[in-house]
Amino acid sequence: MSTHPKPSEILLIGSSPLASASEFFTTTSRALPDRLRQIPDGETGPRSNFIAWQHPVFPITIVQPRWGGQPSAESAAKKYTLEDINLTGYDDEAIASYSTFRELKASGTIAPDVRFQVSLPTPLSVVRGFVEDDGVCEQVAPLYEKRLLQALQRLQEQVPPSELTIQWDLPAEVAALEYERGNTDDRYWKAYFSPVKAGILDRLSRLAAAVDPKAEMGYHLCYGDFAHQHFVQPPDTELSVELANAIIKNMSPVHPIAYVQMPVPKDRVDEAYFSPLKNLKLQETKLFLGVVHPNDEAGTKRRLEAAQAVYLNIAGVSTECGMGRTPPEELGSILEICASVTG
Template sequence: MQPTTGVLMVGSVPGASPKEVFTRLATALPGRLEAVPDGETGERWNYIGWQLARFPVIARRMELGGTPLPESGLPNLTLEDIQPTAYDEVALSSYGEFKRLREQGIIPAKVRFQIGLPSPYSVMAGHLKPEMANALEPLYEQRFAETLDQIVANIPHDDVVIQWDLCFEMTALEFDRGRFPDTWHKPYFSSPNGVLQGLVDRVVRLSERIPQDVKIAFHLCYGDLYHKHFVEPQDTSLLVELANALLECETLGPRTEWIHIPVPKDRTDPDYLSALTSLKLNSAGGSTPPRLYLGVVHANDEAGTKKRIETAQACLPFPFGVATECGLGRTPPEQIDSILQISKEVTAG
């Protein structure tokens, strides 16, 4: 098997601090990282969970401690009712540590700072009553716009990649196609152009707040709750459909640095991966095509990881790097060494 090139650390990594995560990743994966995340440590360990407190109790789903809506109709909430996201605060703090470690030679000079952000859609779909999500979307998007403004004003544009983590987008699409009946994942919005376009439009709205010289990336996800997907993908066709719709947008495609796509542990078959041949990496419009990272690495499964890589290499007409299926924030710490060792073993530095 020919080694693949490059490792993507999707985002969260168990660790006491960003410094610990930066140091661990840079040391364990020499010559393999084009960008490094801060690990989403502390209260960010559970993806969007820490954003729940940004919303008033009346807006939250009943299962998440919400209170009933009044019979008179939806409450009239304003921007002051939505707390700032604080993603910019942690990003700027972590970037300071990133720079210090790079000055010390621990992080290589060409490695950039990677910021993982959930889409506002994912946050609201996961936390809010559908009718409240629809009503509050402009307000929460405004909070996210403020977050992005602070990030791009305080970090050099050539030193950062902003990765959009799109999870509830995939489950919304699965629901829309009739393959996932859980109404929790029913899109809270209606769109005259269909669910897919409605989801893409939301990514475009926030991405246009990011200057064009800032690189972006996409982590497409089926969830990692209790280390299980919300619904198992039949194959990569729906992932490719969303990825292509994003890449075809003139404000997204030319500056997309990578696309990440999960590969379940039991899918070593070409039927799962064959739809990737339709991924339009070469038509994104940038000076270089976006990179593809496949989530083929699973803990304590080097043989299976190699098999998934071999299958992908036989199917795909273009190179790819490796990653895990999702972030590692909920991964038992004892499995992290295995994941890093396998990632190093199957890639060239």
């Protein structure tokens, strides 16, 4: 039996297998009373598969063939403008879900102090995810960033920032750093700029500056969840710790960071995986660990115990990634385990 105190909070990364925002808000609020400080809308429907719904934002002539695109030499040579990039729709989705969130809060289903969480991809994730040509990426990335920040501004005008949490999802940033380290040779993850780490931090700074001071802001350091597999199996938390430290150092002067989240593979119940956490410099930022795996309460407890043997200041737990690709029948197990290992 663990002698360490239980973490007190649960972070829901973003997506879910449920049919509607109302169902997700209600299900999670009832299953996890007093454990949630923010709740996403479940990213239901087309949004359940992260950025897949964003490819219509771009001209089909620059979208990768894997997404049904038709890139050509002519499209690579073209000069693109903002008119070539469609609206992202993130603001429309958030504003509609907030209306449901507000009604459920008024009825008492959602606790009064819980924030409405909006999980957003970075432009790097979306542009690198859909556009193969590096030169085209360099052109359209600032344009997509402008569209995304337009959406962020509008949703912050419609959702009171004092009730809002903005979470930045960083799979492409993590993957680009792993590519630079030689841990993957999949060019899909290669950054189109250099130096990679400095370029990442510069881009994150611009995003952070656009978040209202009254809104909370957090980061999901993602290793991917396609077919429940990581794009790179992390050998330990070293890269996550290095990235978290750099984000905290560089973003905190721009906007306070409420939390960072790190994944934990199911088979890593050993202290060696968590050893780099000794070097984590959180300041006022909370740490959430993705130790929760469905139908594995014993393993979840072992992962948490191994982490706490190295680093005690763990605010809460989460799944490794969003639950949009999780079978609906596993959601109950996940929520039960979350409740069991926190208190």
